[in-house]
Amino acid sequence: MSVRPEGAPIWADAMFPDLEAAKNFYGELLGWTFDEGQEEFGYYTQARSGGKRVGALAPQMPGMENIPAAWNLYLATSDVDAAVTRIKNAGGTLAAEPMQVADFGKMVTAQDPAGIFFSLWQPGTHSGFEKAGEPGSFAWAEVTTRDTAKTDGFFEAVFPYEVKKMVDEHVDFNVWQLEGKPQLGRFKMTEDFPPTVPSYINLYFAVDNCDEAVAKIAKLGGKLHFGPMDSPFGRFAAVADQQGAAFTVIDMSTTEGEMPDLS
Structure with missing residues (x-):
């Protein structure tokens, strides 16, 4: 897919207490298949529809057991660090510092002043959704x-x-x-x-x-x-x-x- 403009939805994922149960649920509901999650990336598991990337599921990380399962939306940016400056200037806060994810891209999770969590994704080799706006995506x-x-x-x-x-x-x-x-x-x-x-x-x-x-x-x-x-x-x-x-x-x-x- 073409490069998405600044602020456009680019990716979605969710963390679950029971990853296998989540895979079974979304696999049956949306017809998703799943890549093999790698230990070095915390078993982050990409979902596919018709062979195309549509999102990801992951197990909850240690220390996050009391955080409810929830879907998270990523918005596109060409420069995470510049976007972080704008987030802070607008009264937002960061959940953690920006993180480079191998050569896939760079991300950060933030919160607006009303408490809404979202993430930013600066694409590297991972360009985000390969399918959107169709059943299963x-x-x-x-x-x-x-x-x-x-x-x-x-x-x-x-x-x-x-x-x-x-x-x-x-x-x-x-x-x-x-x-x-x-x-x-x-x-x-x-x-x-x-x-x-x-x-x-x-x-x-x-x-x-x-x-x-x-x-x-x-x-x-x-x-x-x-x-x-x-x-x-x-x-x-x-x-x-x-x-x-x-x-x-x-x-x-x-x-x-x-x-x-x-x-």
Whole structure:
């Protein structure tokens, strides 16, 4: 795939208490196959769909046993160190210092002032997603926040996003564009979210049939949080896997309603 612009989604991964259980879950749900994880890289295990890289699963590292399983989104950058300076200047914090990952690339994990974790990836030999926007792969992500002022101010200072606001009195939703193309959504959390749910980035994975995917998730021990629901973007449902990692499945071929206006 071509080089992604600064701030575009480029990769996704998740750490789990039980790596084998996670492989079984996502393998059956999304049809993923898995590379052999190497000990020198902490058994970080790349997932593939149709032979193409679509994400990765990993076991929790020592000392992280009390951290819930969660999906993590990586945003593209051409210079991690320069991006770190922007993150700090915008009020963000680092989970750890930037790290070179062999010749694959360079990364850092950070947190915005509203508490949202995300990562940056400066590609080396690993260019990120080889497949996206198709069943079995990453389709979309929404920065889901309780504090829009902090989140908007941060992300829009760190990345060159063009901001488009959805014209809808019932929802506070922005679209962040790069080079005129939508890259991420920004959704304000409502009272429908339990107070224990922190601000986070919600990853969408494309499926052939949303209802069938929801039924499979239940069979595999996962949980349905919301939906399925029709929209102009596709039929979707918010779910969690059997280890508690939240995400959304979407059938982008089944749409209903007119596309919303953006201002």
